[in-house]
Amino acid sequence: MIGKKRAYRFLSRRSCWRLAMLYREGLADGRWTTQLGALSTLGVSQGDLSLALQLEKLPEPIVDLFEDRIEISSHTVRVIRHTIIHDGLSTVLSRVQRSGVPSKTLSNKGVLRVIKGQALGSKKMLRRSGQDLEKIVARPLDLPAHIAERYYLGVKQGEWDSFSACAKALHISRRNISDAVAISELPVSIRHLFGVQALTLCVGRKLLALKRELGIDELLLRALCKESMLDVVGRTADNILLELNDEDIGPLDLRRVRIKKGRGSNRLVIECKDAALLFRYRHEMEGAIHKVLRRRLRDPESFEVIRDSLGTRRSVLPR
DNA sequence: GAGACAGTGATTACGTTCGG
DNA sequence: CCGAACGTAATCACTGTCTC
Numbered sequence: 001m002i003g004k005k006r007a008y009r010f011l012s013r014r015s016c017w018r019l020a021m022l023y024r025e026g027l028a029d030g031r032w033t034t035q036l037g038a039l040s041t042l043g044v045s046q047g048d049l050s051l052a053l054q055l056e057k058l059p060e061p062i063v064d065l066f067e068d069r070i071e072i073s074s075h076t077v078r079v080i081r082h083t084i085i086h087d088g089l090s091t092v093l094s095r096v097q098r099s100g101v102p103s104k105t106l107s108n109k110g111v112l113r114v115i116k117g118q119a120l121g122s123k124k125m126l127r128r129s130g131q132d133l134e135k136i137v138a139r140p141l142d143l144p145a146h147i148a149e150r151y152y153l154g155v156k157q158g159e160w161d162s163f164s165a166c167a168k169a170l171h172i173s174r175r176n177i178s179d180a181v182a183i184s185e186l187p188v189s190i191r192h193l194f195g196v197q198a199l200t201l202c203v204g205r206k207l208l209a210l211k212r213e214l215g216i217d218e219l220l221l222r223a224l225c226k227e228s229m230l231d232v233v234g235r236t237a238d239n240i241l242l243e244l245n246d247e248d249i250g251p252l253d254l255r256r257v258r259i260k261k262g263r264g265s266n267r268l269v270i271e272c273k274d275a276a277l278l279f280r281y282r283h284e285m286e287g288a289i290h291k292v293l294r295r296r297l298r299d300p301e302s303f304e305v306i307r308d309s310l311g312t313r314r315s316v317l318p319r
Numbered sequence: 320g321a322g323a324c325a326g327t328g329a330t331t332a333c334g335t336t337c338g339g
Numbered sequence: 340c341c342g343a344a345c346g347t348a349a350t351c352a353c354t355g356t357c358t359c
Contacts, residue, residue: 034341045333050343075330078344109329109352164353173320178354212356 016052016072019044023053048074054081059089061096064103065111067158076108083115105158113161126152141172144204145196148184151177176201182208187216190223193244195230198237206241219244233287239280 023038032038035049042049051074055063058080066072084092092115099114106114126133126149136153139146151166153159160166163181167174183191183204190207191199211219222244229235257278258271272278278285 036341046342047333047335047344048331054343073330074332079329081344112329162353174354175320175356182355 015070016048016055016074016077017069019049019052020056023049051077051081059093061093062111062115065096065101065106065114066108067104067106071108073108076112079112080115087117100156101158107161110158110161126156141170143196144180144183144199144201147172147177147180151181179205179208186211187220187223189220192230193223193226193228193240194237198229200237203237203241207244210241210244232284233291234281234283234285235287236283239284242280 019042022042023035026032026038026041031041035046035053038049039046044052055072055077058077062080063069063072080092095117096114101110101114126136133153136146136149139150141147141150150170151163154166154169155161160169163174163178166177170177179201183199183201186204186207194203207219214222226240226243227235229237229240256271256273260269260271261267262269270278
């Protein structure tokens with residue numbers, strides 16, 4: 001049974017284009033006058049022969065999408081016809097036009113994606129990224145954003161129509177591609193918390209795990225009240241992930257935070273109730289201290305300029 | 320990162336129903 | 340009767356997830 005089924009896949013009679021051609025030849029030769037009369041000779045069902053002849057009636061812009069029209073199957077013709085009947089010819093033709101797919105580039109499956117409007121997502125994602133197409137191709141495929149954009153570009157240009165095919169073509173793992181696309185499709189309010197360089201596959205996978213665990217609505221809610229690492233110096237991806245995880249850090253007692261002189265001239269000691277919590281935000285605190293120092297300590301030359309302009313005595317200026 | 324595995328949708332091949 | 344449309348079981352291909 002399996003052998004019989006599999007054998008059909010390798011017979012050219014599955015080709016609608018060739019089937020229609022053979023049927024027309026038989027009609028012209030007088031070997032048959034009806035579809036039923038041709039069935040035994042052509043070795044196909046009446047339904048498939050009927051669909052093969054429908055191929056000739058499909059609009060040229062649709063047929064032109066196929067990389068090799070001899071591969072067009074009865075199923076493909078059937079789905080196209082069903083979509084045209086269901087969604088309307090003008091809708092389907094506008095999908096073909098908006099997809100921007102070059103002619104003679106797509107497999108049966110790829111054409112069906114365009115016809116059903118599923119391929120437009122890639123174009124939308126590329127438009128959102130606003131990147132030069134040549135730059136997308138030239139970039140190293142290390143970050144999820146870069147991998148996803150390269151994937152979308154390939155779909156748009158008919159290079160592939162699945163994660164698996166993309167993985168083979170680019171020689172990177174299928175999992176990396178599917179994860180990168182999933183990460184890039186996370187809401188912008190979540191992705192914006194991280195810089196492009198900080199949103200690595202590792203960080204992104206943690207976000208996807210949180211999305212699975214909490215649901216997208218809860219994750220979005222938590223992301224809303226978090227500060228982006230682009231806005232706060234020293235903030236790390238790890239900080240944000242822990243906060244999104246809503247880890248219970250207990251009640252804060254800020255009165256217990258003290259900074260004292262330590263041993264030696266270049267050491268300070270920070271006392272607090274939860275040193276581990278504070279240590280987690282050390283980069284952010286270092287950034288904040290730098291900011292304070294920059295504001296409080298100015299270089300001597302600027303003081304000279306101010307003193308000269310105001311004619312103020314040196315003794316009253318802050319040191 | 321690779322492989323296994325289950326779930327899901329697509330495809331194939333064939334059959335049945337319906338309208339002219 | 341003929342051709343078109345629809346239904347279905349078996350199979351294939353792809354995906355997400357998990358484990359190592």
